[in-house]
Amino acid sequence: MTLDGLIYYPDSKPGYSRRRCGRGFTYLAKDGTIIRDQALRARLAGLAVPPAYADVWYSPHPHAHLLATGRDDKGRKQYLYHPDWQAAQAQAKYESLIDFGRALPRLRRRVVRDLNEDVGERAFALAAAVRLIDRTAVRVGTPSYADENGTFGALTLRPRHVQLEDNQILLDFPGKGGQQITHQVTDAKLAETLEEIGDLPGVELFAWTDTTGAPQRLSSEALNRYLADATDLTDVTAKTFRTWAGTCAAFDVARQGGATIAAMATAAADVLCNTPTIAKESYIHPDVLDLRGKDAPHIDPIELSGLKVTEQLLLGFLEARG
Template identity: 40%
Template structure:
């Protein structure tokens, strides 16, 4: 779509429409300024429609295309993103079974094969909550994730290993993993030539590295659904948030005269530390908003605690390859979805009654 462009004018900018005319409408200029497009961006395109889902694009100082979306579109995308979480929880046992099988079969290989290396990476995603990594960031920023780790980033001792590296935004990540199968694969990877840790030998004997795309393809194949490595961080962030809420609202943490010691700020801070994020990013991207809403509700109505936790705990023993905390979250997400559906139906029914009464 032809859009608006901008041109520097002293210390600020002026804007032209698709016909080359200067934009003079005060409201339109105000809308553009509220997009907060960084001054350093070049090749800026601005949507001519105030309700367009993509409001602006530009090229940043590193040559990457950046996007500014409409606020309501972002809210819709965030809601859709969290709707996937229940589906991911249901698929997780299937993913873990595939990983276990590939690690078991890989134990017979002299050198790690592709499936073995990818299974190892997915196991690490699942137990460390670390980012999957991106080669562009590794090359330009020297910031790493799992797929871009170098051999120097891991220390293997016996059946344990320790990861230590700088990740996104320069955050230092440290993780210890006690997993004999994973340690065996990584020890063999370390013996291969080159700095990259995760490599495999193809059918022609050539060494190949793996990328985040390879990991996501593996996940899609294992789950039969379109999941990505980021879903692990969202899942585990939300699991932790629900467990912290449960502990804060448990009978042991509630005094005789006080209500539950629920603090959304404390929960966000704790989960953010585990994920290597800020609390703000954690709240926006990694914790289902319904979990924080639950904590606020229980803090105001401690009498509802027993009933809710009893319902969430009832199904924990029946879900294989999920921990108890994960099974509680899966039950909670299903409950939340059904409650939301009932609420939508009630609103629709009420709207029909009002329209009928108006006639």
């Protein structure tokens, strides 16, 4: 399988490895013999896999989509992809936003329906988590980060991270990198849901109970399967919400006319609790960034019930550009 000259070569296939030697490394071929070819050694060293990484695997192909993998000091697997592969993946991510925008009303209707299930049902917990992510664009979070770093996301939130007052929801928790994340949302249904789900047993806020009454945590895999089933999209993940939210925030600034890149990036960063640089590079559709400095564009909105006004306008803009 190729993509613009790249070879699809996963790390489940044989590759090169390395072994500590003095202050550096010796590189080993697939059969375990020492690699002595200077050009090949230079290529592997040039990938700059951190010295602390263990179980390092190198692709034997310089144009493989995946160039190297390794495990960091906390045992987490890290991936080094070819720059062309990363660019193609980023382009595909943005191209999929039109399909996501059109599917969003259907997903939101599914969430409302599943929130009518009994508290403690898996579908109820999944719908509640999706509604929170839809309203706040928070990261999903992983149990390992919660346990080891004390940082959280939607699926690892604890009840103490949520304060409820009437229809008001206040999230306050340490997120990725230790940054304190705060969100205030007005949503009567979500507030009611969080109050109900907070009474369930279990450490995490979004828990469900099995047939024995034991609490079970939600996984990101289960959440993404729920999203795929509700939208009929194979490439949708919880992260798609962040790209959509960041792009919407930037577009809301750009459609007023005369927007700067800095203003668009700052608007997206405020929503995502990121830096403007990361927001610009990873969460704003390039076509929206192309509106910098331009007059307010004429846009025919895609009037789908279940989309906010800005979302309807953004979808119309992206479809016109597509």
